[in-house]
Amino acid sequence: MLMIWQQMWIYVAENLPEILLAVKDHMILLVLLPVGAAAAVAVPLGVMATRWPLLERLAIPFADVIQTIPSLALLALLIPLGFGIGNKPAIFALFLYSLLPILQNTYTGIKNVDPDLKEAAVGMGMTDFQLLWKVELPLSIPVIMTGVRTATVMAVGTATLAAMVGGGGLGCYIVRGLQMMRDYMVLVGAIPSAVLALLADGFLVLVEQWVTPKGLRLLQQKSQ
Amino acid sequence: MAVRDLNFTVEDGEFVVLIGPSGCGKTTTLKMVNRLIEPTSGELYLFDKPAVSWSKVELRRKIGYVIQSIGLLPHLTVAQNIALVPELLGWSKNKQQQRVDELLQLGGMDPATFRHRYPAQLSGGQQQRIGVLRALAADPELILMDEPFGALDPLMREQLQIELKNIKERLKKTIIFVTHDLNEALFLADRIIIMKEGMVVQDDTPEGVCQSPVNKFVAHFVHRALSPAVPTTIVSRLRPERVVAISNRRRS
Numbered sequence: 001m002l003m004i005w006q007q008m009w010i011y012v013a014e015n016l017p018e019i020l021l022a023v024k025d026h027m028i029l030l031v032l033l034p035v036g037a038a039a040a041v042a043v044p045l046g047v048m049a050t051r052w053p054l055l056e057r058l059a060i061p062f063a064d065v066i067q068t069i070p071s072l073a074l075l076a077l078l079i080p081l082g083f084g085i086g087n088k089p090a091i092f093a094l095f096l097y098s099l100l101p102i103l104q105n106t107y108t109g110i111k112n113v114d115p116d117l118k119e120a121a122v123g124m125g126m127t128d129f130q131l132l133w134k135v136e137l138p139l140s141i142p143v144i145m146t147g148v149r150t151a152t153v154m155a156v157g158t159a160t161l162a163a164m165v166g167g168g169g170l171g172c173y174i175v176r177g178l179q180m181m182r183d184y185m186v187l188v189g190a191i192p193s194a195v196l197a198l199l200a201d202g203f204l205v206l207v208e209q210w211v212t213p214k215g216l217r218l219l220q221q222k223s224q
Numbered sequence: 225m226a227v228r229d230l231n232f233t234v235e236d237g238e239f240v241v242l243i244g245p246s247g248c249g250k251t252t253t254l255k256m257v258n259r260l261i262e263p264t265s266g267e268l269y270l271f272d273k274p275a276v277s278w279s280k281v282e283l284r285r286k287i288g289y290v291i292q293s294i295g296l297l298p299h300l301t302v303a304q305n306i307a308l309v310p311e312l313l314g315w316s317k318n319k320q321q322q323r324v325d326e327l328l329q330l331g332g333m334d335p336a337t338f339r340h341r342y343p344a345q346l347s348g349g350q351q352q353r354i355g356v357l358r359a360l361a362a363d364p365e366l367i368l369m370d371e372p373f374g375a376l377d378p379l380m381r382e383q384l385q386i387e388l389k390n391i392k393e394r395l396k397k398t399i400i401f402v403t404h405d406l407n408e409a410l411f412l413a414d415r416i417i418i419m420k421e422g423m424v425v426q427d428d429t430p431e432g433v434c435q436s437p438v439n440k441f442v443a444h445f446v447h448r449a450l451s452p453a454v455p456t457t458i459v460s461r462l463r464p465e466r467v468v469a470i471s472n473r474r475r476s
Contacts, residue, residue: 120295123258124309124358125285138299213299215342222344 007184026169030159038098046106063100075165090162098151105147109140142212149204156197226252228422241401241409244419250402288359288367292374296343303339309362327357349380369401406449
């Protein structure tokens with residue numbers, strides 16, 4: 001048992017720059033980029049789904065279906081669909097995966113804003129856009145951010161599969177270690193990705209608190 | 225159908241109370257005035273123009289609106305909540321702040337203390353006070369109030385009723401007020417419209433309602449409101465003649 005840790009540390013010490021590069025690729029190329037893109041698509045889509053019944057019936061089931069496809073299968077499917085091998089299919093798959101939690105939370109966040117509050121706002125003369133911008137979105141921020149957090153944590157884990165289709169990231173060490181039957185190399189990929197998932201989660205909890213309007217935080221504290 | 229047969233006019237500066245048991249259509253009637261609910265038939269005139277000729281948004285900004293659940297926006301400060309309609313109307317920040325301070329003073333709340341507080345930092349009574357001040361903010365000609373004090377404790381309710389009456393007398397606003405509490409109606413109203421099952425039963429002054437109820441329903445309604453909290457059956461069981469008898473014996 002001691003052997004494997006020693007081997008791991010030796011490997012890390014010898015390959016540190018490369019490992020750090022893999023961490024960077026993992027977090028920026030395979031997490032930040034696809035989750036960011038998913039948020040940019042899913043938040044407006046979630047908002048529109050609360051406005052247009054047709055989109056409400058299409059968008060959420062669509063995202064649901066994507067979510068049910070096993071991640072490795074989705075990655076493999078994207079190769080013949082013109083994405084080839086490498087990071088490209090992985091980024092796209094992670095983007096698709098991140099859509100649902102963000103879409104779902106945006107949609108429910110807005111739908112769950114107190115109807116009395118909405119009626120008061122409309123009754124005072126807000127247009128639909130003002131209702132969205134001044135009432136519904138600020139009050140849904142915590143819920144939307146929870147969706148972003150779920151998507152991010154999932155992406156950090158799922159991104160290790162990118163290596164299976166020739167992509168980069170920490171998954172490379174896992175795949176290489178498995179192929180070469182070197183357990184310590186598997187750990188070089190597995191441990192940092194687990195730690196990164198925890199760190200990303202903690203960081204986003206802080207961001208969530210930071211972006212939640214102060215009055216809303218006070219209300220949450222009061223109701224606890 | 226919540227409202228079936230309704231016909232009334234509210235004059236400038238009048239305080240009209242719509243009252244009746246739950247489901248009588250009083251809230252529906254109120255929401256037809258600011259067009260949150262559209263009538264399926266009939267005609268509605270607001271500020272001497274057909275309601276449909278107004279843009280909904282423009283119309284609502286001319287009408288103050290206070291609801292039972294208060295509806296203060298939790299993420300906005302007291303000042304931002306009060307200045308909501310002025311903000312929508314595009315008033316300058318300066319003018320907004322001036323108006324906020326003026327109104328807080330009118331509501332007996334120190335502007336420096338309360339301006340920057342959030343609704344979560346206020347008591348229920350204070351919140352509804354802000355709710356009323358918010359409705360007054362853009363100096364609307366008409367204010368709609370839907371059971372505004374219904375969720376408050378009796379003491380606070382009474383105090384806010386008195387304050388509202390004072391405000392009304394000072395500002396000469398037209399107010400349409402919905403309640404199911406006849407005592408509240410008698411205290412506040414210039415005119416009471418009693419509704420039942422979507423129809424007007426009696427449209428009269430407070431004195432008229434009490435002294436000449438048009439039917440049994442109104443008479444019962446008035447009797448229940450004016451009699452003490454103890455039900456009449458229990459009062460009769462006290463048997464006053466027995467009480468007298470005991471006192472006689474003690475005297476002898």
